[in-house]
Amino acid sequence: MNGSGQEGIHREIERVARESYGRLVAYLSSHTRDVASAEDALSNALVAALTTWPRDGVPQNPEAWLLTTARHSLIDVVRHQQVAAASEPTLLLLREEPKEATLSAEFPDERLKLLFVCAHPAIDPAMHTPLMLQSVLGLDAVRIAHAFLVSPTTMGQRLVRAKTKIRDGGIQFEVPQERELPQRLDAVLEAIYAAFGIGWDEMAGVDQRGQDLAEEAIWLGRVLLQLLPREAEVRGLVALMLHCEARRPTRRGPDGRYIPLLEQDSQQWSLPLIEEAERHLAEAASRGRNGRFQLEAAIQSVHAERARSGRTEWAAIKLFYEQLISISPTLGTRTGYAAAVGAASGPEAGMAVLDGIDLDDVSNYQPYWAVRAHLLKRLGKASEAAHAFDRAIGLAEDPAVRRFLLQRRG
Amino acid sequence: MQFALLVYESPEAFAARNSDGTDPYTGAWRAYHKALVESGAYLAGDPLEVPETETTVRLKEGRRRVQDGPFADTKEQLGGFIIMDLPSIDAALDWAARCPAAALGAVEVRPLAPESKRRITG
Numbered sequence: 001m002n003g004s005g006q007e008g009i010h011r012e013i014e015r016v017a018r019e020s021y022g023r024l025v026a027y028l029s030s031h032t033r034d035v036a037s038a039e040d041a042l043s044n045a046l047v048a049a050l051t052t053w054p055r056d057g058v059p060q061n062p063e064a065w066l067l068t069t070a071r072h073s074l075i076d077v078v079r080h081q082q083v084a085a086a087s088e089p090t091l092l093l094l095r096e097e098p099k100e101a102t103l104s105a106e107f108p109d110e111r112l113k114l115l116f117v118c119a120h121p122a123i124d125p126a127m128h129t130p131l132m133l134q135s136v137l138g139l140d141a142v143r144i145a146h147a148f149l150v151s152p153t154t155m156g157q158r159l160v161r162a163k164t165k166i167r168d169g170g171i172q173f174e175v176p177q178e179r180e181l182p183q184r185l186d187a188v189l190e191a192i193y194a195a196f197g198i199g200w201d202e203m204a205g206v207d208q209r210g211q212d213l214a215e216e217a218i219w220l221g222r223v224l225l226q227l228l229p230r231e232a233e234v235r236g237l238v239a240l241m242l243h244c245e246a247r248r249p250t251r252r253g254p255d256g257r258y259i260p261l262l263e264q265d266s267q268q269w270s271l272p273l274i275e276e277a278e279r280h281l282a283e284a285a286s287r288g289r290n291g292r293f294q295l296e297a298a299i300q301s302v303h304a305e306r307a308r309s310g311r312t313e314w315a316a317i318k319l320f321y322e323q324l325i326s327i328s329p330t331l332g333t334r335t336g337y338a339a340a341v342g343a344a345s346g347p348e349a350g351m352a353v354l355d356g357i358d359l360d361d362v363s364n365y366q367p368y369w370a371v372r373a374h375l376l377k378r379l380g381k382a383s384e385a386a387h388a389f390d391r392a393i394g395l396a397e398d399p400a401v402r403r404f405l406l407q408r409r410g
Numbered sequence: 411m412q413f414a415l416l417v418y419e420s421p422e423a424f425a426a427r428n429s430d431g432t433d434p435y436t437g438a439w440r441a442y443h444k445a446l447v448e449s450g451a452y453l454a455g456d457p458l459e460v461p462e463t464e465t466t467v468r469l470k471e472g473r474r475r476v477q478d479g480p481f482a483d484t485k486e487q488l489g490g491f492i493i494m495d496l497p498s499i500d501a502a503l504d505w506a507a508r509c510p511a512a513a514l515g516a517v518e519v520r521p522l523a524p525e526s527k528r529r530i531t532g
Contacts, residue, residue: 149500149503149504149507150499150500150503363448363449363450364449364504387444389441390440390441390444390445391441391444391445391448392441393437393438393441393442393445394438394441394442394443394444394445394446394508395445395508396508397504397507397508399438399510399513402434402438402441402510403434406434406437406438406441409437
């Protein structure tokens with residue numbers, strides 16, 4: 001086999017790994033609840049593919065090949081754990097259905113169960129997103145740690161601990177009952193949005209990892225939509241992420257300068273992404289069940305409208321924020337509402353909203369100080385504005401945002 | 411829990427100290443310091459003079475070995491430190507990421523070791 005052929009096979013393995021990883025881990029762990037062992041077994045199968053496929057050619061059904069190989073490896077893995085008594089049921093389960101997987105290309109898609117397991121209330125909420133990124137998308141602990149600003153060792157340990165809890169803590173691999181679905185689904189949506197938020201707010205434009213993470217989050221959202229096509233909030237989340245993604249290229253000047261939303265060239269926004277977002281939002285609205293992500297997407301939809309009309313309907317944004325506050329009165333929502341009120345009804349009204357927020361809650365919250373600085377500047381209160389700018393600059397993590405605020409501060 | 415942020419700065423960052431104070435780096439530090447103090451987490455901190463002012467002393471075979479300049483010959487040099495009282499390492503990492511030097515040099519985060527101090531001070 002020549003070099004380029006080898007390379008082609010490596011690319012093929014990468015592609016299969018990327019597309020099938022979550023499906024395979026979910027399926028392998030759905031019986032055993034042992035996510036870590038399933039991942040190990042799948043890694044072994046991928047290593048085996050690296051040696052076998054270049055020699056024998058890519059199998060007709062690569063996914064089924066990986067599943068069979070991983071299943072054999074999983075039996076070995078479980079045996080080696082030498083906890084014979086505890087593992088006996090697992091081994092039985094694994095032996096029970098080897099034929100089905102070998103013969104059939106079709107196996108049930110258990111990713112939805114895996115997503116619900118990753119965002120189970122018994123697992124530390126801070127680990128929901130990292131677990132999903134690893135077990136459903138196959139991201140390694142080093143990359144996840146990088147994005148979450150912790151050391152790779154710490155992230156690795158936390159992931160292992162969470163997986164042990166899944167295995168030994170009696171967490172069921174199942175889609176929650178209708179009754180508890182909304183609440184459990186919220187945790188899944190939150191975790192996906194958290195991945196997108198990290199990619200978006202803090203890192204995007206600064207380096208590649210932010211953009212990658214935002215793309216992975218959109219991928220996770222699409223997987224979820226595929227699995228739960230009738231849930232309005234899933235569509236709302238996907239619409240929200242697509243609306244933001246549509247503006248990515250205009251968030252920075254060619255020199256890396258930060259450009260705030262209102263000064264972005266709306267003609268450069270991606271129309272296909274905006275249209276796709278609008279389709280999801282309309283489909284969600286037809287289900288008649290409003291929710292946080294649909295409202296946030298609706299706010300972004302009003303901003304996107306500027307590409308067509310050339311103006312921003314602040315009154316509409318303010319209205320959506322009012323509904324949003326009634327169901328999700330977070331610091332972010334209240335700060336966004338203050339900015340919208342400031343734009344719709346003048347800076348005094350915006351300041352009144354900000355003054356309603358407890359100061360103890362915002363000592364580390366950068367957007368509050370940025371909005372406050374902006375409103376005070378519009379009111380002509382120079383020294384108070386300068387103080388708020390300083391807080392916003394000091395709390396900013398993105399050097400481009402810092403430079404932008406330093407300039408505005410004057 | 412107390413943490414030290416050890417701030418490593420690039421030659422460009424050290425050079426900014428000679429500016430008139432209106433440069434973005436100094437401006438960012440001024441704002442960062444204000445945000446630190448007003449958050450209530452700040453305990454102490456100081457910039458150090460530029461690395462060229464440093465002298466390194468070692469005792470070898472009973473004799474003083476005095477070296478002009480820093481021990482390590484790397485591009486980024488220790489430029490200052492900040493001591494903070496914070497609930498967790500995560501909060502300390504947040505503050506390190508916001509530090510203006512993090513984008514140009516590096517910020518090391520280490521917990522202080524009060525147990526070791528007690529063993530020494532009694």
